[in-house]
Amino acid sequence: MSKILIVEDDDALRETLEIGLRSNGFDVCQAATGLEAIPVFEKHKPDLILLDLMLPGKNGIEICHEIRQTSGVPIIMLTARTDDTDMIRGLEAGADDYVTKPYKIEVLVSRIKARLRPMKKVQHTIIKLGPVELDTLSHEVLKNGKKVSLTPLEFKLLLTLASHPNEVFSREMLLEQVWEYTYKADTRLVNVHVQRLRSKIEEDQEDPKLVLTVRGWGYKAGPE
Amino acid sequence: MFISRIFKAALGRFRSSLQLRALAYTVALSGSALVLLGGVLSVSIGNGLFSTRTEQAILESNRASYAVSRIFAGVSGSDQKQLNEALEEVVPELESIGVSQSRQVAFLYSTGDNNPLRLNSPKSLTLDEALITAEFRDRVHFSKTVQSQTVQISRAGESIPAILVGQKFTVPGEAKYELYLVYDMHNEQQTLGFVQRTLVLGGLVTLIIIGFFSFLVTSWLVRPVRDAAEVSELIASGDIDRRLPVRGSDVIAVLATSFNHMADSVQEKIIAMGQLSTMQQRFVSDVSHELRTPLTTMKLTADFLYSQKDSFDDLSKRSAEIMRSQVDRFDKLLADLLEISRYDAAGVKPQYEVHDLNGMVGIALEAIQQFADSKQVYLDVEIPSGAVQCEVDIRRIERILNNLLTNAIEHSEGKPVKIRVGQNESAVAVTVTDQGIGMNEAELEQAFERFWRADPSRKRTTGGTGLGLAISIEDAQLHNGMLEVTAAPNLGACFRLTLPKRQDIAMGESPIPLKLGTET
Numbered sequence: 130m131s132k133i134l135i136v137e138d139d140d141a142l143r144e145t146l147e148i149g150l151r152s153n154g155f156d157v158c159q160a161a162t163g164l165e166a167i168p169v170f171e172k173h174k175p176d177l178i179l180l181d182l183m184l185p186g187k188n189g190i191e192i193c194h195e196i197r198q199t200s201g202v203p204i205i206m207l208t209a210r211t212d213d214t215d216m217i218r219g220l221e222a223g224a225d226d227y228v229t230k231p232y233k234i235e236v237l238v239s240r241i242k243a244r245l246r247p248m249k250k251v252q253h254t255i256i257k258l259g260p261v262e263l264d265t266l267s268h269e270v271l272k273n274g275k276k277v278s279l280t281p282l283e284f285k286l287l288l289t290l291a292s293h294p295n296e297v298f299s300r301e302m303l304l305e306q307v308w309e310y311t312y313k314a315d316t317r318l319v320n321v322h323v324q325r326l327r328s329k330i331e332e333d334q335e336d337p338k339l340v341l342t343v344r345g346w347g348y349k350a351g352p353e
Numbered sequence: 354m355f356i357s358r359i360f361k362a363a364l365g366r367f368r369s370s371l372q373l374r375a376l377a378y379t380v381a382l383s384g385s386a387l388v389l390l391g392g393v394l395s396v397s398i399g400n401g402l403f404s405t406r407t408e409q410a411i412l413e414s415n416r417a418s419y420a421v422s423r424i425f426a427g428v429s430g431s432d433q434k435q436l437n438e439a440l441e442e443v444v445p446e447l448e449s450i451g452v453s454q455s456r457q458v459a460f461l462y463s464t465g466d467n468n469p470l471r472l473n474s475p476k477s478l479t480l481d482e483a484l485i486t487a488e489f490r491d492r493v494h495f496s497k498t499v500q501s502q503t504v505q506i507s508r509a510g511e512s513i514p515a516i517l518v519g520q521k522f523t524v525p526g527e528a529k530y531e532l533y534l535v536y537d538m539h540n541e542q543q544t545l546g547f548v549q550r551t552l553v554l555g556g557l558v559t560l561i562i563i564g565f566f567s568f569l570v571t572s573w574l575v576r577p578v579r580d581a582a583e584v585s586e587l588i589a590s591g592d593i594d595r596r597l598p599v600r601g602s603d604v605i606a607v608l609a610t611s612f613n614h615m616a617d618s619v620q621e622k623i624i625a626m627g628q629l630s631t632m633q634q635r636f637v638s639d640v641s642h643e644l645r646t647p648l649t650t651m652k653l654t655a656d657f658l659y660s661q662k663d664s665f666d667d668l669s670k671r672s673a674e675i676m677r678s679q680v681d682r683f684d685k686l687l688a689d690l691l692e693i694s695r696y697d698a699a700g701v702k703p704q705y706e707v708h709d710l711n712g713m714v715g716i717a718l719e720a721i722q723q724f725a726d727s728k729q730v731y732l733d734v735e736i737p738s739g740a741v742q743c744e745v746d747i748r749r750i751e752r753i754l755n756n757l758l759t760n761a762i763e764h765s766e767g768k769p770v771k772i773r774v775g776q777n778e779s780a781v782a783v784t785v786t787d788q789g790i791g792m793n794e795a796e797l798e799q800a801f802e803r804f805w806r807a808d809p810s811r812k813r814t815t816g817g818t819g820l821g822l823a824i825s826i827e828d829a830q831l832h833n834g835m836l837e838v839t840a841a842p843n844l845g846a847c848f849r850l851t852l853p854k855r856q857d858i859a860m861g862e863s864p865i866p867l868k869l870g871t872e873t
Binding site: 139148232 | 646687
């Protein structure tokens with residue numbers, strides 16, 4: 130049974146979310162303020178975090194940053210703001226996905242499941258992309274022989290691109306294959322995560338050699 | 354053609370330039386004054402010259418009379434030969450004396466005198482005897498004093514004014530003579546001409562100087578007005594911080610001060626209203642956002658109860674259904690409210706891509722089909738073959754189409770709804786025409802207003818938010834397009850959306866007419 134951490138300051142919403150998630154077969158732990166979030170996370174080791182951005186004590190973006198120092202646990206932001214700056218900052222801080230209030234429980238559950246679904250079993254190979262090596266079984270990534278820690282989502286993004294080098298993926302295709310969105314979604318998710326991925330594996334983020342932008346179309350994996 | 358164009362252009366310039374007009378009036382008025390002054394001067398100088406000349410002529414005539422009497426002194430009145438010799442001397446003598454440079458002389462024997470001697474009537478060779486009319490001779494004959502008259506003589510083919518002076522003279526032997534002298538006024542004419550030319554020239558120069566000075570003065574006076582106009586334009590175009598410079602304490606400075614004062618108070622008002630408006634928009638936006646958290650809770654709860662409804666009794670089950678549908682409605686209303694508040698705050702950033710309008714209409718029809726079936730409304734679709742490409746923010750256009758279709762089906766009262774798509778070089782359009790209850794003129798005017806419903810007494814079957822058309826028209830205008838409507842009571846309504854093919858071209862005429870289904 131997967132355990133979900135709900136970080137939400139509104140008591141009624143937090144409780145309702147718990148009911149909804151439990152009725153969908155998830156185990157739930159809770160944090161009502163920003164300050165509680167990290168201790169609860171460390172104590173319960175949840176499989177996924179639902180994170181409200183506007184929190185008393187410590188806001189969602191800071192929490193995101195802190196968790197990403199130590200863990201690649203999937204984080205889905207719950208945001209009331211359709212104004213984009215907060216949402217983008219959350220993604221940049223390491224959140225994997227976001228859901229805008231008000232949402233339906235079905236939508237939330239499908240987003241959670243997409244993030245928790247284990248990656249398809251693949252043959253054990255080492256995929257090389259320039260100085261970077263991907264182990265498809267252990268999900269370890271080495272750059273010049275040194276370990277690079279990627280979140281599961283970042284690994285999936287890199288694996289998708291690197292499995293088909295020089296093949297162009299549109300943002301919509303990546304949303305479908307990496308995020309498992311079946312309908313139109315926000316293509317900025319892709320932009321932000323490509324930036325994060327580049328910051329971890331590229332020598333020079335401003336002049337990427339491994340994950341390349343194909344102007345007007347999408348992204349592809351390096352020249353090799 | 355060309356000249357009339359120049360004339361029109363000049364007229365236009367004249368009408369549009371205050372300074373040019375002021376200049377023209379000043380020059381015209383001072384010109385008239387100068388012409389009047391010149392005329393009066395010219396006439397009075399002319400008169401002065403003439404009367405001086407006349408007096409001089411009369412004086413000289415008296416002197417001539419004296420000279421003639423000296424010639425006849427000692428001449429016997431009965432000696433015809435002597436008399437005639439003396440007569441021959443008169444003309445050369447008189448032509449040579451006096452101050453006038455040229456004068457003509459006639460010494461005429463009076464008619465009607467019955468002196469027995471045969472006497473001559475000598476005269477200057479150049480004198481035209483016709484000048485001395487019988488009338489004037491009579492005047493001289495019956496008068497004791499010197500008579501004068503103005504005549505025109507011709508010299509070298511030129512007609513010049515002259516003074517004819519005549520007086521009676523009695524030669525020895527009691528023969529009656531008349532002495533006529535003609536003084537030409539060539540010099541006076543020349544003097545007058547010179548004076549007149551000087552007046553005209555002086556007048557012209559004065560006029561030019563007046564024109565130049567009035568140009569300087571008017572530009573000096575007009576400049577602050579023009580500055581004020583320029584600054585007003587700048588302020589009107591949004592540069593609200595502009596002010597006029599205030600120099601000195603004259604009426605212009607007063608104008609500038611009042612202008613600046615007005616601009617200050619307008620600016621204050623604008624800022625105050627802007628703040629109020631921003632506050633109100635932020636308030637609407639904040640309220641909408643604040644509502645989202647409890648709404649999410651309600652939505653989750655309602656959905657949960659709905660999912661459990663099969664275990665409820667009938668009343669609770671129905672309650673769960675109603676609650677879920679109403680929370681959804683609230684959700685839609687809040688989303689629409691947020692969208693409107695985003696438009697009000699001018700915070701809408703469209704994302705344009707090229708799409709096929711036929712395809713968009715197809716998707717919208719597919720989405721609405723179930724609703725149309727439930728209302729038993731037939732959707733009659735007429736779309737052109739091939740793609741109808743246009744540059745749009747697809748989400749917004751799909752929203753407009755969905756709105757128009759929902760409205761049409763809802764108000765069609767079971768009659769067919771017609772959907773047409775069309776295009777021309779610059780624009781694409783879609784019309785949605787129903788034959789339902791329609792609208793009267795007053796209703797038509799309000800059709801795009803917020804929270805307005807075509808028929809308040811009708812039940813709100815679809816739970817529309819009342820903001821649909823208000824958002825749709827904003828969406829259309831965002832695309833530089835138009836959303837229009839025509840309707841008549843009980844004949845139905847026709848909505849037409851026209852969009853430019855690309856965002857960088859002008860839309861022009863809509864490819865489809867805006868008319869009701871019953872019109873042909």
